[in-house]
Amino acid sequence: MTKETFLDLGFQPIANGFLKEGETDNEFFFPLEVALDEDTFLVTQKEYVSPEKMFNDTYAYRGSMSKTMVEHFKNISMTLGAYLDPNPKVLEIGSNDGVFIKNWGTETTYAVEPCGNFAKETNDLGYKTYSRFWNKDLSNDIVAEVGTMDLVFAANCMCHIPDLEETFGAVANVLDKEGLFVFEDPSLAKMINLNSYDQIYDEHAHIFSVLALKNELEKVGMRIIRVDELSVHGGSNRIWAVHQDSSWVENSSVSQALSFERLLGLDMLEVYDRFSTRVAQSKLDLQTLLWSCKDNGHKVISYGATSKSTTIFNYCDIDSELIDYIVDTTPEKQGKLSPGTHIPITKPLGLIEDDINYCFLGAWNFMDEISKKESAFLERGGRFITHVPIVRFV
Ligand code: TMP
Numbered sequence: 001m002t003k004e005t006f007l008d009l010g011f012q013p014i015a016n017g018f019l020k021e022g023e024t025d026n027e028f029f030f031p032l033e034v035a036l037d038e039d040t041f042l043v044t045q046k047e048y049v050s051p052e053k054m055f056n057d058t059y060a061y062r063g064s065m066s067k068t069m070v071e072h073f074k075n076i077s078m079t080l081g082a083y084l085d086p087n088p089k090v091l092e093i094g095s096n097d098g099v100f101i102k103n104w105g106t107e108t109t110y111a112v113e114p115c116g117n118f119a120k121e122t123n124d125l126g127y128k129t130y131s132r133f134w135n136k137d138l139s140n141d142i143v144a145e146v147g148t149m150d151l152v153f154a155a156n157c158m159c160h161i162p163d164l165e166e167t168f169g170a171v172a173n174v175l176d177k178e179g180l181f182v183f184e185d186p187s188l189a190k191m192i193n194l195n196s197y198d199q200i201y202d203e204h205a206h207i208f209s210v211l212a213l214k215n216e217l218e219k220v221g222m223r224i225i226r227v228d229e230l231s232v233h234g235g236s237n238r239i240w241a242v243h244q245d246s247s248w249v250e251n252s253s254v255s256q257a258l259s260f261e262r263l264l265g266l267d268m269l270e271v272y273d274r275f276s277t278r279v280a281q282s283k284l285d286l287q288t289l290l291w292s293c294k295d296n297g298h299k300v301i302s303y304g305a306t307s308k309s310t311t312i313f314n315y316c317d318i319d320s321e322l323i324d325y326i327v328d329t330t331p332e333k334q335g336k337l338s339p340g341t342h343i344p345i346t347k348p349l350g351l352i353e354d355d356i357n358y359c360f361l362g363a364w365n366f367m368d369e370i371s372k373k374e375s376a377f378l379e380r381g382g383r384f385i386t387h388v389p390i391v392r393f394v
Pocket of ligand 1: 065
C-alpha cells in the first residue's frame, strides 16, 4: 500500500473521550494525519489509534439521541424488510444503543458491540449481543452458533476498523450466499465538497469513496449492487454489497456514483492537496470570526459535543476562551469537559439561554432539527455559526 499524506490535523485527543474535572492531566493525544492509498484510492489515517482506547465500557455516543437518526433507522429497516423473506436472520455490527435493531424482532436478530455499556443494554432488551470486536474469529463463532445471515447491517462502523480485508472478509464469512450486506458511512465526496474536514477523527480510520470500497470489497469476493446517497451525518453513502457469485443484479446507482467520483477527481492526489489548502483557510476564518464575536463582548456557545467538534476545536485551537460552554442532550457527556480543549459541557434546557447571541453548530449535520428546537433563539436575533461549506453566520 502506497500511502501519500495530504493533511495534517495536528495532535488530537480521543474524540469521544469526555473528561471529568481532575482528569485532564494525563490525556492521550495522537498525531492525526490523513493519506491517500494510491493503489486502492482509500483515504485513510496514516497511523491508527488502538480500538480499545476508543471503544470501551464508557463510550459516550448514543445513536438514539437524535429524532432524525431514530426515523432514519426505522425507514431503512422497513426498506430492507421488503427485500428479505419473512423472519430473516439479521446481524448488526456496531449496534450502539440498539437504535437500528429495535426495529427488528429479538428472535432472529443478533448484534455485535464492543462497548460493554451498550452491549448490556441491548442484551437486556433480548437481542443476543456479542460484546467483542468484529473480526474473522467472531464471525466463525457466530456461524457455528447461529448460522449464516440474510442481512448484515452496519452504520458508522465499517469506517472505524483499520484492517478492511479482515473486516470485510469476516462479513463475507457470516453472510448467506444470497444475503445482503448493507452499510453506511460518511461519504468522501461530500466531505471534499463541503470542506467538512471534521469528519476526520480517531474513530474514522477511513473516509470511504465508492471507488475505494469497490476495490476493498473485491478483495474478499464481494461486489456492490446499489449505492444510496444519504443526508445523515453530513452526507453518507449506503452501500449494498453481495457475494460476487450471487444472483443479485447491480443497479445504475453504482456506475453513476463511480463516474461522479472520477469526475470529482477522488482518484487524484492533487484534489486532496487542494482540499488541504481549503482546510487551512477554514481554520483561519473560523478563528477570525469567533474572535470578532468575543472582541465585541458577545458570549459564544457550541451546540452538540460532537466528535466532529473535537477535531475542529483542537485543530483550530479553540478553547473556553472562545466558546463559553457546549450544550448536549447526551447524559454521558453532561457535566464533563470536551476532549483536548476542556470546554465545559452542560445540558440544554430545551432553549439556548437568553444571554447568548452566537452559537457554533458542532452538530451542523442536525441544523434543521436544532433550528426548529431553538426557534426562540433565532427569533430574538441569535445567529448560528458554521464552517460548512465555508465559515459563516447561518
Ligand atoms: P453526531 O453529529 O456525532 O451524531 O453527534 C450529535 C451530538 O449532538 C450528540 O451528542 C447529541 C447532540 N445533539 C443535541 O444535543 N441536541 C440536538 O438537538 C441534536 C440533534 C443533537
